[in-house]
Amino acid sequence: MYITEKKIDVRYAETDKMGVVYHANYLVWFEVGRTDFIKKAGFNYQSMEDEGLISPVLDVQVKYKQSVTYPESVIVKTWIxxxxxxKTIYAYEVIKEDGSIAATGKTTHVIIKKGSEKPVRLDRYYPEWHAKYLELSEK
Known part of the structure; x- marks a missing residue:
C-alpha cells in the first residue's frame, strides 16, 4: 500500500483552553495530508481548479483516540x-511523537464541474491521474 507521511507541528492557535488540539483541526490536518499525497503522486488541486473542476468532501469520519497538545508534532499518514x-476515499492516521495513534479517519471525494452537482469521471478528464490512482490503490 502506498502511504505518504506529512509532519505537522502543532500550533498554539490550534488548541482549546485546556491546551488540547481542537477536534476540527484534525480535518485541516487530513487536508494537509491529502494535498501532500496528491502532490507526491505527481498532481495538484490547483491545475484541476484552473480547468473548472473541484473535488468536494462528501463524507468525513474521524475517530479520536488520544489528545494531542501544544507543542507536540504529529505525522499524518495518508493513503487511498x-x-x-x-469517487476516492482517502484514509488517515495521525501519529503522535511516541508512535501512538491520536486519530484515524476517512474522507470521501468526487470531482465535479464548478456550478454543477453531478460527478465527472476522473478517467475522462485526467487519464494519467486515474491510472496512477489505480496503481496506488492496488498496492
Whole structure:
C-alpha cells in the first residue's frame, strides 16, 4: 500500500483552553495530508481548479483516540482506502511523537464541474491521474 507521511507541528492557535488540539483541526490536518499525497503522486488541486473542476468532501469520519497538545508534532499518514472513476476515499492516521495513534479517519471525494452537482469521471478528464490512482490503490 502506498502511504505518504506529512509532519505537522502543532500550533498554539490550534488548541482549546485546556491546551488540547481542537477536534476540527484534525480535518485541516487530513487536508494537509491529502494535498501532500496528491502532490507526491505527481498532481495538484490547483491545475484541476484552473480547468473548472473541484473535488468536494462528501463524507468525513474521524475517530479520536488520544489528545494531542501544544507543542507536540504529529505525522499524518495518508493513503487511498477505495478508488473508482467517480469517487476516492482517502484514509488517515495521525501519529503522535511516541508512535501512538491520536486519530484515524476517512474522507470521501468526487470531482465535479464548478456550478454543477453531478460527478465527472476522473478517467475522462485526467487519464494519467486515474491510472496512477489505480496503481496506488492496488498496492
Amino acid at each position: 482506502d477505495q478508488y473508482s472513476k467517480l
